[in-house]
Amino acid sequence: MASLIGILGYPLTHSISPVFQQAALDHLGLDARYLAWETEPSKLGERVDSLRVDGVLGANVTIPHKEAVLQLLDEIDPTAQAIGSVNTIVNEGGRLKGHNTDxxxxxxxxxxxxxxxxxxxxxxxxxxxxxxxxxxxxxxxxxxxxxxxxxxxxxxxxxxxxxxxxxxxxxxxxxxxxxxxxxxxxxxxxxxxxxxxxxxxxxxxxxxxxxxxxxxxxxxxxxxxxxxxxxxxxxxxxxxxxxGLPMLIFQGAIAFDLWFERKAPVEVMFEAARKALR
Ligand SMILES: NC(=O)c1ccc[n+]([C@@H]2O[C@H](COP(=O)([O-])OP(=O)(O)OC[C@H]3O[C@@H](n4cnc5c(N)ncnc54)[C@H](OP(=O)(O)O)[C@@H]3O)[C@@H](O)[C@H]2O)c1
Known part of the structure; x- marks a missing residue:
């Protein structure tokens, strides 16, 4: 079964993360899907808990959840803690760790x-x-x-x-x-x-x-x-x-490195993002 990753935000209409992250996964031939998990603020706790299962590698987090998500995680990287904002979650065998790759x-x-x-x-x-x-x-x-x-x-x-x-x-x-x-x-x-x-x-x-x-x-x-x-x-x-595109791609690439412990194909991600923004 394909591994899953996704982005939590509300609304997600304009997010292009699914486009350039999926392009990276396809380019490397990884059996994984990056999904748009639109999540209303009242459902954030439930959604975050659903990431703890096998097969889910983690998630990105965007507006308006980057601050609220901190209290729902098991561990926060010290930089993310100091900034007070998490944009990447890694599922480490059921324990969720928050990072800031922005x-x-x-x-x-x-x-x-x-x-x-x-x-x-x-x-x-x-x-x-x-x-x-x-x-x-x-x-x-x-x-x-x-x-x-x-x-x-x-x-x-x-x-x-x-x-x-x-x-x-x-x-x-x-x-x-x-x-x-x-x-x-x-x-x-x-x-x-x-x-x-x-x-x-x-x-x-x-x-x-x-x-x-x-x-x-x-x-x-x-x-x-x-x-x-x-x-x-x-x-x-x-x-x-x-x-702002380089920051967007690089925060995504650093998150990708955390989920897959391998380098993200940044040029592929740039190309897919530019196409989506045209
Ligand atoms: N390139 C990337 O990877 C990347 C990553 C993150 C964010 N962004 C972009 O950065 C921007 C801000 O995102 P954010 O997450 O920081 O949002 P945020 O937490 O909602 O903060 C919005 C900021 O904009 C100010 N603001 C909003 N409307 C304003 C207005 N009419 N006049 C003056 N100031 C105004 C707010 O000031 P107050 O405090 O006075 O409300 C606040 O400082 C967005 O466009 C987002 O797409 C890009």
């Missing part, structure tokens, strides 16, 4: 597709939701020098800044409600949902890019559309632009 996936995207090393750099991070938390912890772990964290709800940014400061005392981090100008940063990351397709915010940008440093890297976690209004602005302003 943070290393983001860093791998920055390095391999943005040619950017955070060590000693200055970053502006917009958004202090689930992905903002992962990005800020990832940058801190990678030796970023300063982080200016901006969020519409200031208290959320202040809370995250305090947590980061306590864990990484060498990182200078401050919280604001709006991006302070001039934009003297090496890296700008959009971790808000502004710019997402199929929402009223499609076509909007989270910040004006006037005064941005030439050659600075602007990274948008939004991957649909692949070129957001923010990334267009960045290119017009002489900055470099990196979309």
């Amino acid at each position: 943070a290393p996936g983001f860093l791998r995207g920055l390095r391999e597709h943005g040619a950017f090393d955070p060590k000693g750099k200055k970053a502006l991070v917009m958004g202090a939701g689930g992905s903002g938390r992962g990005v800020v912890f990832a940058l801190a772990q990678a030796g970023i020098e300063t982080v200016t964290l901006v969020n519409r709800t200031l208290s959320r940014a202040e809370g995250l800044a305090r947590e980061v400061k306590a864990r990484f005392p060498d990182v200078a981090i401050e919280a604001h409600q709006q991006a302070p100008h001039p934009l003297e940063y090496d890296l700008l990351v959009n971790c808000t949902s502004i710019g997402m397709k199929h929402t009223p915010m499609e076509g909007d940008t989270p910040v004006e890019l006037k005064g941005i440093r030439a050659g600075a890297l602007v990274c948008d976690l939004v991957y649909n559309p692949q070129e957001t209004a923010l990334l267009k602005l960045a290119k017009e302003a002489g900055a470099r632009a990196l979309g």
Whole structure:
């Protein structure tokens, strides 16, 4: 019988994880299926318990379950615990272990597709939701020098800044409600949902890019559309632009490595994802 993996989220209409994960499984000839397990919040406990059986390797977890799922698992990897968010579950003989592959996936995207090393750099991070938390912890772990964290709800940014400061005392981090100008940063990351397709915010940008440093890297976690209004602005302003697709593929590839203990075929995954987003 085929092994099963899937994604837990609600709704799952726009998730392309089933497409690129199944492409990877088929490419390697693995007898496994990756399914969309749409799960209402009230059914999360039941669904998570159903992962403990033989033949289920684990799951990915997406909005809105990444935080709530922590208390339903048997063990949490320390990075996922610190971030407070799990996006990957591995079934270890009936015991469920939670991981966060968003943070290393983001860093791998920055390095391999943005040619950017955070060590000693200055970053502006917009958004202090689930992905903002992962990005800020990832940058801190990678030796970023300063982080200016901006969020519409200031208290959320202040809370995250305090947590980061306590864990990484060498990182200078401050919280604001709006991006302070001039934009003297090496890296700008959009971790808000502004710019997402199929929402009223499609076509909007989270910040004006006037005064941005030439050659600075602007990274948008939004991957649909692949070129957001923010990334267009960045290119017009002489900055470099990196979309959210590398992070999406790499978080999936790292999860794949955990389930199968072998390297995921990332190029196959990129190709399938690009086709799905066309
Ligand atoms: N590429 C990838 O692999 C990847 C991975 C994860 C997420 N993402 C993308 O990242 C984005 C955020 O995801 P998430 O999981 O962090 O979501 P989330 O936890 O719901 O957080 C949403 C964030 O966006 C802010 N926001 C929402 N609407 C806003 C508005 N109108 N004006 C200003 N700020 C607004 C929120 O601010 P408040 O705190 O004030 O509400 C919060 O900071 C989504 O587009 C998601 O698709 C991509």
